[in-house]
Amino acid sequence: MPIIKNCIGKDVTIYADGSKIYDDLSQDYKHETVDHKSKEYVRGDVHTNTVEGSFSLLKRGIYGIYHSVSPKHLHRYCDEFAFRYNVRKATEEGKFNYALLYCNSRLTYNNLIAKK
Secondary structure, eight states: HHHHHHHHHTEEEEESOOOOGGGGGGGGEEEEEEEEGGTOOOOTTTEEEHHHHHHHHHHHIIIIIIIIIOOGHHEEEEEEEEHHHHHSSOOOOHHHHHHHHHHOOOOOOHHHHOOO
């Protein structure tokens, strides 16, 4: 919950499956669920397909491209695959321009290998 509260605005509607671990979300957020146990996967606009698709892309990328990742740099891999997912329908030129627009820092080798 602390990570969710730190990263997600109060005006967001959270869609989740029927797992009990998400029950506390209703205290602070608009929270809608679909019940996979009852074979409910979509109800109107409520579904988990988007997050399942993006997470699947991340998992396939880690297993198929990188084979393993370190916890130290996991956020960088997540950023890469969030970018890939978000621009998946863009043209190559659009992807390139979008990447340039948001490249505002660099990771030096010393910072890459530095201990925490």
